[in-house]
Amino acid sequence: MSKTPVAADAHAMEAQLHAALDAAAERLPHFFPLDAFVASNPLQGFEHLSFDEAVAQAHMLCGGRGQLPLEHYRERVARGRLEPDRLRAAVVAALPAHVASLAGHDLPFTDYLLARIVDGAVAPPDALLAAANAAATRAGLGTNDGAAGWPAEHTTLLAWLDTRLAAGLVERRDALVCAFLRACLLADDDTALPPPGATTGLYTAFRRHLLRDPLLDGVAAGVDIPRVALLPDAPEAAVLGALAALGLDPDRRAGYLCQQLFSLKGWAAFVAWHAHGARAQARPARLLDLLAVLLVTERLLWLDLALAHGLPSDLHGLVAHLPHVTAPAESAAATALAAFAAWHDLPPTVLDEASADEVTTLTDTLMRCNEDWLALRCLEAEELAYRDDLLTQLAAPAPATAACPAGRPRAQMAFCIDVRSEPLRRALEAQGAYDTYGYAGFFGIALSYARLDGSTSAQCPVLLEPAYHVHEQAAPRLPAQTRRQHVAGARFAGLLPAIKRALKRHPLASFGVVDGFGLLSVWPLLRDAIRPAAPPPRAAATLGPWLEPDVAGDAVAATPGLPGDDEQFAIARAFFETTGLAAPFARLLVLCGHAASTTNNAYAGALDCGACGGHEGATNARLLAQILERKEIRERLAAHGIALPVDTHALAALHDTTTDRVTLFDDDLPASHTADARALARALEAAARDNRVLRALRLGTTAADLQRRAADAAETRPEWGLAGNAAFICAPRATTRGHDLGGRTFLHSYDWTRDGDGAVLTAIMSAPLVVAQWINAQYYFSSVDNATWGSGSKVTQNIVGGLAVMQGESGDLRLGLPAQSVQADDGRLYHEPLRLLAVIEAPATRISAVLASNETLRALFDNCWLRLVALDREAGAWCAYQPGGAWQRLTLPIPATSAQLEGAA
Amino acid sequence: MSELVQGALALVVIGLLVIALVAPAAPLRALRAASRLAGVAAVGALAAISVAPADSFTRTSLLLLVLAATLACAVLAFSVRHMRGDRHLDAYARGVVLLAAATLLGAGTDDMVVFAAAWLAASRIVVELIAQTAAPEQATRAAASARGSFRLGDAALVITVLLAALACADSGFAALANADAAAAPFLQAAAAALLVAIVVRSAALPAQRWLLASTAAPTPVCALLHAGFVNAGGIAALKFAPLLTAAPLALFALLAGGIAAILGGTAIGLVRADVKGRLAGSTVAQMGYMLVQCGLGAFAHALFHILAHGVFKAHAFLRANGEIGVAGNAASTPARGTEWLMLLPSLLFFAAWGLTDLALADLVLLSFAATLGIEALSLAWRRGCLPQGVLRALAVTIPALLAAVVVHHLLPTVVAAPLPIAPSAHLLGAMLGVLSILAYLRAARVALPDALHAALLRLANAHPPQRARLAPLPLATLRAARRSS
Helix, strand or coil: CCHHHHHHHHHHHHHHHHHHHHHHHHCCCCCCCHHHCCCCCCCHHHCCCCHHHHHHHHHHHHCCCCCCCHHHHHHHHHCCCCCHHHHHHHHHHHCCCCEEEECCEEEECHHHHHHHHHHCCCCCCHHHHHHHHHHHHHCCCCCCCCCCCCCCCCCCHHHHHHHHHCCCHHHHHHHHHHHHHHHHHHCCCCCCCCCCCCCCCHHHHHHHHHCCCHHHHHHHHHCCCCHHHHCCCCHHHHHHHHHHHHCCCHHHHHHHHHHHHHHCHHHHHHHHHHHCCCHHHHCCCCHHHHHHHHHHHHHHHHHHHHHHCCCCCCHHHHHHHCCCCCCCCCCHHHHHHHHHHHHCCCCHHHHHHCCHHHHHHHHHHHHHCCHHHHHHHHHHHHHHHHHHHHHHHHHCCCCHHHCCCCCCCCEEEEEECCCCHHHHHHHHHCCCCEEEEEECCCCCCCEEEECCCCCEEEECCCCCCCCEEEEEEECCCCCHHHHHHHHHHHHHHCHHHHHHHHHHCCCCHHHHHHHHHHHHHHHHHHHHHHCCCCCCCHHHHHCCCCEEECCCCHHHCCCCCCCCHHHHHHHHHHHHHHHCCCCCCCCEEEEEEEECCCCCCCCHHHHCEHHHCCECCHHHHHHHHHHHHCHHHHHHHHHCCCCCCCCCEEEEEEEECCCCEEEEECCCCCHHHHHHHHHHHHHHHHHHHHHHHHHHHHHCCCCCHHHHHHHCCCCCCCCCCCCCCCEEEECCHHHHCCCCCCCCEEEECCCHHHCCCCHHHHHHHHCHHHHHHHHHHHHHHHHHCHHHHCCCCHHHEEEECCCEEEECCCCCECCCCCHHHHEEECCEECCCCCCCEEEECCCHHHHHHHHHHCHHHHHHHHCCCCEEEEEECCCCEEEEECCCCCEEECCCCCCCCHHHHHHHC | CHHHHHHHHHHHHHHHHHHHHHCCCCHHHHHHHHHHHHHHHHHHHHHHHHHCCCCHHHHHHHHHHHHHHHHHHHHHHHHHHHCCCCCCHHHHHHHHHHHHHHHHHHHHCCEHHHHHHHHHHHHHHHHHHHHHHCCCCCHHHHHHHHHHHHHHHHHHHHHHHHHHHHHHCCCECHHHHCCCHHHHHHHHHHHHHHHHHHHHHCCCCCCCHHHHHHHHCCHHHHHHHHHCHHHHHHHHHHHCHHHHHCCHHHHHHHHHHHHHHHHHHHHHHHHCCEHHHHHHHHHHHHHHHHHHHHHCCCHHHHHHHHHHHHHHHHHHHHCHHHCCCCCCCHHHCCCCCCHHHHHHHHHHHHHHHHHCCCCHHHHHHHHHHHHHHHHHHHHHHHCCCCCHHHHHHHHHHHHHHHHHHHHHHHHHHCCCCCCCCCCHHHHHHHHHHHHHHHHHHHHHCCCCCHHHHHHHHHHCCCCCCCCCCCCCCCHHHHHHHHHHC
C-alpha cells in the first residue's frame, strides 16, 4: 500500500521530466552533417515569438547577440549610408510612448533615442546621477541586491560560480564531457575504439567512464552522499537527482534544462539529430542522456569545489558562504534616467520633484529602449531602405536590350532560385532571345541517389523525405562493353582513396605508409602550396556524361523506388504550372542545376544546391529532362493543355558557381538540335564571362583568379555563396528582367493569372519561400554574432567524425557558417544582415487567403522574421504586409506588365 | 665545404630575420618573400648535397636543411592565401618567419651553442605564436601548456650543451666524436640531460599534452609544428649521436621511450574522433618510431623517417579541412573474418629475426610494410573488389616495400652504420604484438576494459579535467579572484 503513491509520484515526475525535455528540445537549432550542409535558422525554436523577443530570449539563454552592435549603425549614419529620416520613422513606429512627463516637463523620447544612436551614450554628471539614484530608490527600482543567490533563470550554476570564483568550472566540465561525447558519438566505427558500453546508451557509457575517473572517487570520499545517488543507473534518476540537489522549483526545471542544453548547444543539436537517425542504433543517445551527463558532471564539479574550499556541500550553504558582491553604486535604471535627464539639460531638482509613478514609467521605457532595441530599429530602417530601393528599381524602365523576346525564344532555361542564378540569368538574357525561369533546384523530385562508388545522397530539401530511390547507371546509349567498363571504373575509382585513408589510420600500417610513401607527399605538398592544379569541371568530376540517373528505361515499372508514370506526370505538370513556362516553347528546354567546385573545403555543401539538400543539382535536372523526353508523359501533358512541340527537346545543365562554367548534358540530343545546343553553349560561355567579371569584383580579385580559387586547397573564400541575400521575388520574369539585382535575390517564377485557386502560390510560400528564409536567417545570425551562431574561423576549425566541426582542440560542436563565408576579412562584414524581403506579384487578398490557411507561415510574417510586399496589379500599387494582417499601400510607382511593355514597343 | 654551407645558412637566416622585422607592416608580402627565400635555400642545400664530401655530418645537416627549407617554403606560400584577412595575420607572419629561421638554423648548424640558441628561440616563438593566433578561449591554455613543457626541455638542452662543450673544450659538434676519455663522465651526464630534452620536444609520453593542446593553433602553424618543430628532438639525437652511442643506457632509454610513445600515440589516435587530434596522436607515434630507430643506433633510418614524416604530415595538416563525409562509405564494412590477419606482422617479425640476419630496424620496417599489404588486400576483399582490387592493393604495397628496402640499404652509406643491440628484439617484438592486438581489437570492434579506456581518454585529452585545488582559499583570495574576473 505504502509503495504505490511513491511509485506513482516517481512516474509523474518522470512524465513531467519528459515533457520539460521535449519543450527544451524544441528550442534547439538544427544540426546538419557537413556533407549535406543546409542553412537553417539557428533560432528556429524561437520562431513562435516576435523577432525582438526571440533574440532577447536567445541572448538570455546563451549570451549570443541577435543584432549587430549599435556602433555598426552609428558608423553607417556617420558615413551617410543610413538616412536619419528612416531611422526616425523606425524609432517612432516602435515606441510605445513618444513623450515622457516629469514633474511638469514634457520630454520627447524620439530625439533623445536618435541622439543615442548617432552620438552614443554620454556619461551624466555626478549630481544628476545622485538625484536619479535617489529617485529610482524612491520609486522602488534598481535596488541591486548583492547578496542575491544564484539566478537559475539566467545562468547555469557552473557559469555563475565561475563569475564568482574564477574557478574554471565550465572549462573543466567541457574538457571532461566534450572529449567523452566525441569518443562515444563521433568516432568512426572502423578506425576507433569506442568507450565500453557505447552500444547500450550514452549515459550508461558515461557512467562507466566516471566510475573510473578520479573526480568521482574524490567527491564520494568527501561528501556524505552514496555513490549511487551521485551517479544513478538510469538517466531519468540522474537528471531528477541532480535537479533536486539544485533545489529548483518544479516550474523552473524546464527552463533550467533548456539552459543546460544551450550551454553546449552544438552538442545538444547534434544529439537531437543523432537520436532520430540510423546512427542511433549502433550508438543509442537521446537528449535525456546528454542532460544526465551534463547535470551529473555539474553536481560532481560543484561538490568538488565545495570540498576543496572547505565550504558546505549543500548548494544553499555553498551559495551563502560565497563572498558577497558589492552592489554597484548606481543601478542600470538610475544611470539610464540620469542620462536621459542630462540630454534634456534638466537640473537635478526635476528628478527630485518627479513622482514615483512618473519615474517608474520613464525608466521602464528607457530600459526597454536599450542599445539592442535601438540596433533593431536601425536594422528596420536599413530593411525599409533596401525595400524601397528595390521596388523603385523594379518600377524603372529596364534597358532595351533586355526586352522579352517576341515569338519563339531560342531556348528556355530553368534555373534554381538560388541567388547566384540571378546574375547569370541576366547575363544570358543579354546574349539574345533566351528566356529564363526560376524554380526550386530539386525540380520537384525528392529522391535519394545511390552512386556506383557506394555513396548515397538525399537530393531534396531537408523539409522533405526522399520519395524515390534512383541508382546511377551507365548511359544506355553506349555500347554494352563501354558501359561495363564505366561501371567497373566508377566502382573501383573509390577503392584507392579508401585504401589510402584506411592505411593512414591503421595502428601498424601507418608506419609503413610514412616510410614507404611519405616522401612522395613532397609533390602534392608543393603543388598545393605553390601552384594549385586546374580543377576538372564539377560536372565531369562527379557525374560524367557516361553515368546518369535513370527513370526512362524499360525497367521503370519493374523497379521499386522509382517514380511511376503518374508521379512522373505530376512532377512534369507541377514544373510547368508553377513556373508559368508555356507556349511558345523553344526548340531547347534546359533544366539547369548548380554545384560548386571547391578543394579542401569542409563547407563545400554550403556552396552546393540547398534545395538538393546541400548536394549537386545536376542529378535532379537530368531526371526531369529524361521525364520530359518521354512520349507517354508528353501525351499526358498535351491532354492537360501543355503541348510540347515534337521539335522541343529537354536537356539538363549544371552551373558551376565557383567557376561559372555551365555544362550542357547534350549527349542524347538528336543531330537536328546540335547546332542549337552549340549556339546556346556559346551564349552561356559569353554570359559566364560577363558574370565572372562581376563576381571577381565582389571578391576583390580578377576573373582569371576564380579558377584558381576553385582548385586551391589554401583558399578560404572560394566564392561568396549566398552571402548578400536579401529578397525573394515571386513574379513573372517580365517584372524583373533587365534589372541588375546584384545577386541578392531569390527569383521564383510565378504567374498569378494562371493560378486560379492559389494552390501554386500556397506551394511556393510554404516551401521555397520558407527555405529561403532559413538561408537568410542563417546568414543573418552567422553575420551578427559569428562566435555564437556561426562556426568561427576556418583556419582554426577541426573536423570531428567527418561530419561536424569544432574550434581548436576541443569544445562544443559549431553550427552555422564559418566567419570567412560572411566576412571580407576579420571584423569587416561582407554579408549585410537583413531579414528576408518577400516580393510577390499577386493580389494582396489572395496572399491573405494563403496566409489565413497556413498558421505557421502567417506567424513568420506576423513575428517579423521576414517582410512581405505584394505587387497588386488589381489595386495598381505595391502593398506592404503589416504584422496582424493589414496591408499598407505604398506610394512607390509599380513596374509595367509585359503586355504594357510590348504595347510601348 | 662546411664553411661554405654555414656561411650560406647564416645569410639565409639573416634574410629571414630581416623579413620578420618588416612582417607586421606587410604580412602577406613578407610571407611570400620568406617562402621564396626558403625555396632558394632548399634548392641550394639539395645542390650542395651532391658536391658535399662523404663527411656524414655535413650530409645529415644538408638533408635536414632541405626538409626544413622545403616545409617553410610550402607552408608559408600556402598561408599567403589561407590566412588572408585573418585578424592575427601580423603576429602570425612575424611568428612563422621567425620560426622558419630558427628551424633552418637548428637543422643546419654545426655548432652546439648555435644549436641551443636556435632551439630556445624556437620554443619561445612557438609559445608566442600559439598565444597570439590560436582559437579564442584556447590560446592561453594551449600556450601555457607549451610553455610549461618547454621550460623543462629547454633547461635540459642547455645543460647538455654546457656539459658537452665544457667537456670537449669546443662547441663544435665535430668535437664530440673525438672527445678524450677524461670527458666521459660529463658526456654521460650530458646524454642523460639530452634524453629529457628529446622526449619533451618529440612530445613523447608523458610530454604529449603540449602537442595535443597546440592543435588550437591555425592549420599552417600546426603543419610547421608537427612537420618541423617536433623533429628538433630527432635532429638533436642525430647531431649528438656520438654522445648517445657512447652511452648504451641512454640508447636503451630512447628505445623504451620510443616504444611507449608508439603505443601511446597509437592509442590516442584510436580514441580521438577529430582530424587534428588524430594527426597529433599519429605524430606522437611517428616520433616514437623515430626514437626507436635512434635507440637501435639506426640513425640513418631515423633521418629518413624524419624527412618522410615531415612532408607527409605537413601535407596531411594542410589538407585537414577536406576530411568530411568519409565515414559511412563502403570502406567501413566490418572486417569480419580477417581480423586475425592483424596478428601476422608480429609473427613475421620473429620469424624473420630467427631466420635472417637483417638488422632490427630493417625487420621492424619490413613488418610494417607487410601490414600495409595485408590491410590493403583485406580492404579490397571486403569491398568486393577482388580480383581487380588485388592489383591495386599490390600497387600500394610493392612500392612501399621497395622504397623501404632500397632506401634503408642505401642510407647507411650516408650516415653512421647501424649498431645492433641484440636484447631489444624482444622489446620490439612485444611492441609489435601490442600494436597487432590493438589493430585486432579495432577490426573486431571489441571494447577495451573500462579502466583502460578511461585511462586512454585521459591520455588523449590535452587538458584532462583536474580536481579542484584542495587548499581552502581564504576569503580575501576569493574576493581578489572575483575582482580580476
